[in-house]
Amino acid sequence: MSKERLTHTLLKTTFYLLGFQVLLTLSFSVETKRQALSERGAHCQRCGRTPGKGKLFAHHILPQSWGGADILDNLYLSCGACHVILDSQIFSEGILADGRDASNVEMHWPELIDIDKHGVYCRAIKKLTKKRLRNHA
Ligand SMILES: [Zn+2]
Numbered sequence: 001m002s003k004e005r006l007t008h009t010l011l012k013t014t015f016y017l018l019g020f021q022v023l024l025t026l027s028f029s030v031e032t033k034r035q036a037l038s039e040r041g042a043h044c045q046r047c048g049r050t051p052g053k054g055k056l057f058a059h060h061i062l063p064q065s066w067g068g069a070d071i072l073d074n075l076y077l078s079c080g081a082c083h084v085i086l087d088s089q090i091f092s093e094g095i096l097a098d099g100r101d102a103s104n105v106e107m108h109w110p111e112l113i114d115i116d117k118h119g120v121y122c123r124a125i126k127k128l129t130k131k132r133l134r135n136h137a
Contacts, residue, residue, distance in 0.1 A: 028058045028070045036075050044079035046086065046097065051079040059083055061097045062105055062112040063090055067121030069114040094128040103128060 028036075036058065043050045059076045062068035076097040078086055086097045094102040103125050105112050113121045 027060075027064070028075055032070065032072050032075060033058050035072055036077055040077055043077070044082050045077050046082040047079060049079050055080055057083040059086055059097055061100075062102065062121075063087075064114075065120070066090075066102065066124035067113050067117035067119075069112055071111065073109075074112045094125075094132070 037056075042056060044056065057078050057080065059078045060068040060070075061074045061076050064070075068074050076086070078097070089095045090097070090102065096102055096105075100109070106121065106125070
């Protein structure tokens, strides 16, 4: 484990222990973000645009607040405009940045869920399912 990753993990654990994890989300490590940039290039994965430096977002495919893990597979590079659209799409319809359905994550892509936040994921999906049923009624 690199020093950077270790520091990130320690900080995350500390905040979790203090009960601040929701308020002080630390997101992806610099190392993970660098890896995404070098593998995918510095452009938005949704619209393909190359925004200015510092304006490319490391979007969580499965949101952190839904138990999303801080791993490369859960990172989606997006510009500011697409970031807003992607957030709205996931929270209102449960559709992930890449078009997958959030309610299938546990079954098909369990690695996207932070193992410590499995309960958070289950509660989020329960809420989403209720919302969907209401909208179809
Ligand atoms: Zn974009």
